[in-house]
Amino acid sequence: MGFSTGNTFCVIMKSTFDCNLNCSYCYQKGVSKGSSYPRMMPLLIIKKTIEKFRDAGYKRLELQWIGGETTLPGIKYFRDIFDLSRMYSDNSFQVFNRVQSNCTLLNESWFSALSDFSDVFDLSISYDVYLDYFETIQEMPEKKSRLIFNKIENNIDRLVEDAVDFGVLVTVDLERNISPREMFDKLIQKGIRKIAFQLNYSHVFDFGISSKGDLYIDFLKEMFKFQYEHNLRNVKDKVYIRESLYLQRYIQSNEYSASSCHNHASLCNSYMWSIDTNGDVYGTCDSFVRNFDDKVESIIIGNIAVESVEGIMFGEKHQRLQEVFFNLRNESKCLKCSFYKFCNGGCPVYKSENNSLETFNDKSGYCNYMRKYFSLIENEDVNFFHSAI
Numbered sequence: 001m002g003f004s005t006g007n008t009f010c011v012i013m014k015s016t017f018d019c020n021l022n023c024s025y026c027y028q029k030g031v032s033k034g035s036s037y038p039r040m041m042p043l044l045i046i047k048k049t050i051e052k053f054r055d056a057g058y059k060r061l062e063l064q065w066i067g068g069e070t071t072l073p074g075i076k077y078f079r080d081i082f083d084l085s086r087m088y089s090d091n092s093f094q095v096f097n098r099v100q101s102n103c104t105l106l107n108e109s110w111f112s113a114l115s116d117f118s119d120v121f122d123l124s125i126s127y128d129v130y131l132d133y134f135e136t137i138q139e140m141p142e143k144k145s146r147l148i149f150n151k152i153e154n155n156i157d158r159l160v161e162d163a164v165d166f167g168v169l170v171t172v173d174l175e176r177n178i179s180p181r182e183m184f185d186k187l188i189q190k191g192i193r194k195i196a197f198q199l200n201y202s203h204v205f206d207f208g209i210s211s212k213g214d215l216y217i218d219f220l221k222e223m224f225k226f227q228y229e230h231n232l233r234n235v236k237d238k239v240y241i242r243e244s245l246y247l248q249r250y251i252q253s254n255e256y257s258a259s260s261c262h263n264h265a266s267l268c269n270s271y272m273w274s275i276d277t278n279g280d281v282y283g284t285c286d287s288f289v290r291n292f293d294d295k296v297e298s299i300i301i302g303n304i305a306v307e308s309v310e311g312i313m314f315g316e317k318h319q320r321l322q323e324v325f326f327n328l329r330n331e332s333k334c335l336k337c338s339f340y341k342f343c344n345g346g347c348p349v350y351k352s353e354n355n356s357l358e359t360f361n362d363k364s365g366y367c368n369y370m371r372k373y374f375s376l377i378e379n380e381d382v383n384f385f386h387s388a389i
């Protein structure tokens with residue numbers, strides 16, 4: 001029996017930090033590619049990760065592959081991972097892989113793997129939706145970015161044609177004059193039915209200092225409305241938007257616990273870690289892997305190549321990090337906040353100014369974003385999406 005809040009543990013795995021694109025919004029742009037790290041995670045580390053979580057008694061291990069461009073190490077590498085996942089899965093323990101990719105390298109071998117390994121593998125695509133936006137964020141010659149964008153579009157069409165169950169992650173840039181109607185229609189016309197939005201990180205901090213962030217809330221409201229209208233008309237072909245799904249879960253769950261990692265009732269590091277290419281274990285999501293300046297040491301809690309899951313879980317470093325997370329989540333300001341019942345004190349790292357694991361003030365962009373996002377729950381205009389999912 002596993003010792004976290006459940007029987008499932010999620011590990012964000014770094015296959016590589018290398019990437020074949022150059023997205024200006026990438027949160028890992030400044031990450032050290034230091035020579036002390038393997039360029040790609042050795043299979044031995046992956047094997048040990050699986051074995052150690054099995055030995056710790058978990059029933060399900062979800063390996064979320066996030067790069068760099070995850071697929072760069074190639075299809076053979078991933079076929080080996082999928083084979084391992086199958087080999088270790090039985091009635092008492094299952095391994096499942098979720099691969100996040102920019103979709104540029106998908107080819108016939110990948111399409112075959114999607115069908116051969118659908119029991120242990122699914123896919124999420126980072127998608128910029130518009131060619132002119134893609135061109136803006138890639139610092140590369142126009143001709144090249146056009147070719148690449150066409151490849152992405154064609155690969156998405158192929159996934160739809162093959163009836164692959166995939167989702168897309170769309171970064172929303174407030175500098176652009178986005179028409180939610182146009183974007184929704186394009187996504188639907190392409191056959192995409194699972195959508196997650198991510199506000200460009202540089203804009204999250206706008207929430208604390210200006211009303212510019214409100215544009216994102218308005219954007220979401222419009223998207224929820226279109227989702228509702230679509231789903232009423234197409235009960236057998238519904239569209240799912242992650243951000244509305246979260247709100248619905250907040251409303252439905254009596255304990256206000258089923259939601260995103262930021263607001264889950266349990267501390268994220270009791271059910272999610274990240275593992276770097278050298279086996280270093282971070283007690284956070286991958287946003288902070290090699291990406292945390294002087295605080296980085298405090299969130300590295302062990303190394304999976306040399307320690308057991310129990311050893312890391314009950315080790316001093318993990319316990320100290322949990323203490324810090326717990327106290328930051330339960331600051332007096334949060335405990336008095338009317339949104340605490342949904343927010344649970346939020347992400348301890350993001351909510352502090354400059355992501356510094358310190359207390360926050362009223363200008364915290366993250367906290368101001370959370371308040372506006374949760375206000376949608378009580379906003380009558382938005383309640384229309386309840387029955388649509």
Ligand code: SF4
Nearest residue numbers: 261262268284285347
């Ligand atoms: S560090 Fe923050 S964003 Fe990352 S998993 Fe934890 S709560 Fe979520």
Ligand code: SF4
Nearest residue numbers: 334337340343346367
């Ligand atoms: S909305 Fe802000 S003040 Fe309220 S619980 Fe969340 S982080 Fe704390």
